Amino acid sequence: MTSRERFLAACACTPLDRPPLWVMRQAGRYLPEYRALKAKSSFLEMVRTPALATEVTLQPLQRFPGLDAAILFSDILVIPEALGQGYNFRDTGGIAMAWRLETRAQIDSLVPVDAVPDRLSYVADTLALLKTQLAGQRALLGFGGSPWTLATYMVEGGSSDEFERIKQLFYTERATFDALLEKLTASLIAYFKMQIRAGADAIQIFDSWGGIIAGPDYEASSLKWIRAIIAALPADFPVILYAKGTAPHLTDQAFSGARVLSVDWTNDLSIVRRNLPANVAVQGNLDPVLLNTTPAIVRHEATRLLESMRGTAGHIFNLGHGITPQAKLACMETLVATVTGWK
Numbered sequence: 309m310t311s312r313e314r315f316l317a318a319c320a321c322t323p324l325d326r327p328p329l330w331v332m333r334q335a336g337r338y339l340p341e342y343r344a345l346k347a348k349s350s351f352l353e354m355v356r357t358p359a360l361a362t363e364v365t366l367q368p369l370q371r372f373p374g375l376d377a378a379i380l381f382s383d384i385l386v387i388p389e390a391l392g393q394g395y396n397f398r399d400t401g402g403i404a405m406a407w408r409l410e411t412r413a414q415i416d417s418l419v420p421v422d423a424v425p426d427r428l429s430y431v432a433d434t435l436a437l438l439k440t441q442l443a444g445q446r447a448l449l450g451f452g453g454s455p456w457t458l459a460t461y462m463v464e465g466g467s468s469d470e471f472e473r474i475k476q477l478f479y480t481e482r483a484t485f486d487a488l489l490e491k492l493t494a495s496l497i498a499y500f501k502m503q504i505r506a507g508a509d510a511i512q513i514f515d516s517w518g519g520i521i522a523g524p525d526y527e528a529s530s531l532k533w534i535r536a537i538i539a540a541l542p543a544d545f546p547v548i549l550y551a552k553g554t555a556p557h558l559t560d561q562a563f564s565g566a567r568v569l570s571v572d573w574t575n576d577l578s579i580v581r582r583n584l585p586a587n588v589a590v591q592g593n594l595d596p597v598l599l600n601t602t603p604a605i606v607r608h609e610a611t612r613l614l615e616s617m618r619g620t621a622g623h624i625f626n627l628g629h630g631i632t633p634q635a636k637l638a639c640m641e642t643l644v645a646t647v648t649g650w651k
């Protein structure tokens with residue numbers, strides 16, 4: 309069985325001898341070969357140049373051949389950028405948007421949705437290159453942000469601590485909020501269709517900030533837009549929904565149309581597995597900070613997670629969020645060896 313087949317079988321909840329493995333932000337600052345490339349080109353140059361984005365995507369698979377899936381090297385913020393709101397990195401860490409979205413007029417003057425796929429055609433080119441290079445051996449994942457998570461960056465003007473502006477907009481100017489989310493939803497549908505045409509085997513939607521809104525408002529702020537996106541994609545196409553801090557909404561997420569729920573490390577994954585419908589797979593959920601500790605701790609905790617899932621179908625092994633720049637290569641090696649060698 310190829311890695312690609314193993315990955316797709318786990319998405320379909322087919323029983324397997326061991327779960328497939330990949331990690332979120334597998335390309336990133338913890339890899340010396342990534343840092344070497346980034347010394348020559350900026351992050352945005354790498355994202356926009358298909359040959360470079362392909363190289364960065366494949367770096368972790370070359371170093372860790374046990375990984376079963378490749379995730380496109382890009383960023384969720386290419387959608388705001390395609391809509392006319394560029395982004396950069398703050399020197400102090402975090403994201404700075406080129407300007408802050410504050411008014412209905414600014415929403416109306418964003419780039420028309422129809423133009424979005426063309427403006428992101430480099431992503432399709434990168435996926436096509438990757439498809440050829442992976443030759444059907446590994447699964448190829450596309451991705452994008454959820455409408456809500458993207459809206460937080462656009463309305464806050466970048467990374468945020470308290471998310472006051474986006475909440476203010478949601479509670480005081482719902483029609484304006486809805487107009488923005490509608491535009492993002494339509495853009496993401498067009499973008500994901502383009503990724504599927506270009507060869508993605510699955511799409512992961514990152515609702516990284518789904519957990520910051522009051523529980524009873526998760527539906528209107530985030531989940532309903534995600535459902536609309538999934539409903540617009542081909543019926544059998546695997547969508548993975550990652551959300552952070554949304555444990556009370558797992559059941560609703562399971563009925564969103566997503567084939568896989570990617571859950572953060574604060575959940576006990578075996579309990580999540582038992583409580584969800586059997587046709588929905590789960591992905592996760594090791595705490596990424598464990599990769600900053602020692603190989604012995606990683607082996608212990610990864611084995612504990614594997615054992616807790618023994619005998620269940622529909623598990624993709626992953627971290628509960630993105631790997632950090634402080635992750636140790638020896639810890640990643642041990643993680644890969646532990647999952648791929650598990651019996």
Ligand code: CP3
Pocket residue numbers: 331332333334335336337346351379380381382383384385397398401402403451467514516630
């Ligand atoms: O997993 C992968 O390697 C795929 C590529 C990927 C990146 N970003 C590359 C990246 C993916 C899937 C993302 C998603 C993303 N981007 C999310 C959702 C996932 C999550 O982490 O919750 C979010 C919120 C973003 C926005 C973003 N981009 C942030 C908050 C940052 C970090 C900024 C900082 O100063 O720490 C980025 C930068 C980024 N995106 C890096 C990478 C490899 C690091 C860039 C670098 O400095 O080299």
